[in-house]
Amino acid sequence: MSSIQANSLGVIEPQLYRHAEAFLLQNGEQLHGYELVFETYGTLNAEKSNAILICHALSGHHHAAGFHALDDAKPGWWDACIGPGKCIDTDNFFVLSLNNLGGCHGSTGPNSIDPSTGEIFGPNFPNVVVKDWVASQAHLADHLGIQKFAAVIGGSLGGMQAMQWSIDFPERLYSAVLIASAAKLSAQNIAFNEIARQAITTDEDYCAGDYQQFDKNPEKGLMLARMVGHVTYLSEDGMKTKFDRDVKSGDFEQGANVEFQVESYLHYQGRAFTQYFDANTYLLMTRALDYFDPARAFDGNLTRALENTTAKFLVLSFSTDWRFSPERSQEIVDALIQARKNVASAIIESEHGHDSFLLPIERYTKVLSAFLQRSFAELENSAELLATENEVDS
């Protein structure tokens, strides 16, 4: 049965961008071209000024909204927010969403063939960082004729990309929305990523990263990594509300084989993840998270790192998010204020922890919608002004 509703984008066809030239990465390695799979929603206007770029998080991909087939059980990962009349309104905006380089959903990554060897990259796929993603996203924008985005939006690792955009290409975005993100990971945050990586790399089926060659998949490790991740994406209160100590199966009286709901949830999520996510991509994505630190080049001074930005910023965080806490967002806000940049911030009350950024929480969608509507109106106004000036000139 179709779950497509009136305000849905309907069936979306993914597209492929092929970058033929060599691409030099931040670590000095080079890719002999690459491919990015992407989707678009809404219509690009004649001036190509209404485009929004969506940057995905750790386990995200290009399929952010709509359905791939009429009988899909679930829409894209951010369908709650992207669509006609939704807070990222495709009646106004042309929305672009891609799978990042190094991903495992169709873009060039560890599962692709290395043209220099004719074999799968596997663990030899170069370490890409947020800056590389932004550079490759800029190529995709060039390809689509988008000189300047109306907004670059991302949650978590996606917010880091939006921030990097504002630093690397200040003239190519009008506004930046950083949701549940951080200017750099804390030691605690890196620690969780390392536990996840260890779970994968110590799985005997990991085969030093060459598991594909041996027709294996480090499922146990990947499952464990995802389970740890999920615990950190939820809050204690959220878990209490969702699972409490409810029992899925087994019997306390017998004292054996009791499975709590929370265990069942983690097993299910972990197992499902092994079916659609690649272990080498997971390692790559978590490293990109760990390495992100734009202030590093400025003696740790984030204000200086943001000095040349021109975007209008919206920084959102969630009250119970302890993986990317409101304090981390506040650091970004403080640096932006010190750098005299335009910024607005809100701390959304929610019990869903880090996962909140994917949920259609009323206050969250309202403030995001208000910000984007304002950006849209300002862009329309400046376009009209420009048109009038040109008339006067000619």
Next chain:
Amino acid sequence: MRGDLALIATLINPGARVLDLGCGEGELLDHLQRDKRVNGYGLDRDAENIRTCVSKGVNVIEQDLDEGLDNFVDASFDMVVMTDALQAVKEPRELVRDMLRIGEECIVTFPNFAHWRCRAQLALKGVMPVSKQLPHSWFDTPNIHLCTFTDFEQLCAAESINIIQRRVVNANHQEKTFINWAPNFFGTYAFYRLGKSS
């Protein structure tokens, strides 16, 4: 624009860096951004106020004044404004100190608890004053640090704060000659423009 905000706007120089504590719907900053090209930020904690500010393009930061202003560096603003909030914060003295640490100057406005109507309610009826400016009953009021003009000026003296300017107005934010006969008796609101000790 609200009368008190119009008066404050006249005290702010074009292009100034302005921080508005408890900025509400961003009326002052919206006006200052368009009229005087200021680099302004407002702090507020009300969800609806924040959304309204965002839709106006006002730089609003969600922050509770009672949590302090430690995240703002010294001398980073030309003017720090706080309208009608002094009486509702937990630590008004620390906040005023912080305002002058962050700003070159600051503007503080608050309702006068020694206005004759307040005095009359307390003296004649023996009840806690309730007025248009202070509409809450004693048991549910957010105003936990009510003071008079005299009280505030004593605090400024104790803290060696320089009162650059004081303007006292009636309930309609108008200045009247008779108010200045006895400001602490006839004045409803006061605007204090404060500077560091000279």
